[in-house]
Amino acid sequence: MNSSLALDLEKTSRTANGGIVVLLGLFALAGNFISFYFHFGTVAFLLLVLLNTYWRHFQSSHTLLANFGFLAQFRYLAESVGPEFRQYLFSSDTEERPFNRNERAEVYRKSKGIDSSSAFGTLLSYDPEEAKIRHSFYPTDKQRLEKFDVAVGAARGLETTYHINRPIMISAMSYGALGENTVRSLARGAKLAGIPMNTGEGGYPKYHLMENCDLIFQLGTAKFGVRNEEGYLDDQKLADLAAKDQIKMIEIKLSQGAKPGKGGLLPKEKITKEIAELRGVPQDKDVLSPAHHLECVDAKTTVEFLARVQKVGGLPTGMKFCLGRDDEFRELVQEMKRQKTLPDFITVDGGEGGTGAAPKSFMDDLGMPLFEALPLVHQILSEEGVRAQIVLFASGKLISPGKQIKAMSLGADVAYSARGFLLSLGCIQALQCNKNSCPVGITTHEPHLQKGLNIEDKSKRVANYVDALHHEFDELLAATGAASASSLTTKNIYFSNANQSVAANN
């Protein structure tokens, strides 16, 4: 239903934008030849056409207006009278999924640099099943808060050790899933904010490199960008990429939360000539990545592969997965110890994670949720005695500072987000990332839809979002009485009785 509605919007808006010009002409003629009274219409349409021209061609802070013209105003209109309608008819501010209106509005405000204090009380159903942060009687004084600093690769004494100085990073999203302007806006924003950005599994990061931000190169199961013809790793290509200044870390993707146990998927609608080239694939077929790295068929070969990538790349190297079976994970960790090869970081992606395209059943029915998986991973690493050598990244709807603090209380060292950053660019959650028809130009390659996404403007929103998040993060951290994020523990989080099991696991 959603998609047909949006397709209509595109066609309708084109008709409407042309239609008002035609009407203007008709009224002008009628005013001239029939009766001067028609010029009331001429004037009305003249103003509308002028305004519409401005929206479409001379501004870039409102993507929908730039892409669709005056019809997009109806969305803003609907938004402004929405609360009254919704209260009686439709879903409420906290009902939409994956992110409800309140959560999104908060990101929009942060990225636009608008004050986001609110009054009177929480709009959440403050239900006992949700985890909450525990505050202390003795909050930390601001000046005693330590600078956020997580060193990746330090445990191995790497020269290339990378320091992360902000609590949030941009999680993997490929060029392919995202359009060129999106990639460049995010990359420029990352540069402004001083955070690293993950390239996703889209192959050679051409557009990322343009903006000169720090990059985490993702080695997907299809190894786009660094594969040989059979789909195995080409050491030389990886070494060449890793030698680039901007590439700071390598992330081997085992799986992701939205489709664990299944490889990446790029629908053919979204494969342009350039993407086919950057990935080295045909243009007329969906690109399906294998479900696992061809090299990795069990714990032993997986760790061997990790060792190889660490050696070839010479960079801090880790792996990303969504947890399925904890016994398998423990076995993997034991194998790492046996081979004396530890990843420099592990990214735990919650089953609630996002994607550009995935089968619905994989999204809905597979993968442990982040707040269940994270403590387990943390616990297993601790029990195996290697927790201190491995940095833990976490992703899965961590779009607010509160959720980030909770994740860190459960074991994470740094938070990762993908969709939070799309929202900061103006994502309206139209749920069409798999269609090439994203109305705000984020997950599409259509030039006329990307037009509204001005890189300079949007990159500032990305940086604003990070700044505002970090500021609030520090305030929350101070409230817990901790001096640094690394000292957060499960003591800092509260679960209702229903969820005690998670806390007890720790």
Place this chain on the structure above:
Amino acid sequence: MKTTLPTRLAQVVAASILIFASVMKFKGDPGAIEIFTKLEMEPGGRYIAAIFEMLAGLLLLSSFAAFGSVLAIGMMAGALIAHATRLGLEVNNDGGALVGQLAIVLLSSLFVAISRRKEIPIIGSSF
């Protein structure tokens, strides 16, 4: 929003000309009647224009000045069309005084509309 003195000044200038013109039209000033006869809108069009001008003028003096300015711009655009297509620059040998007045109202209303654009509901947030 903070309004500056120039904005307020522009409001007063535009409003006084508009209200004066409106009163003349209501009173049936011969000049106005002649114009609307040429436009074949006498007397209905004259009253409609007078009502709109009065409304625009009063709004410009109220806290809804943003609305008033948009309405005034519309009225002046219509008047411009009239001068361009039927009346010519000079009306009743006034040496272009009417067109000059029109230009003053148009420019000051534009100035008001631009500086108060954020106050226009719904579309205001798009600037």
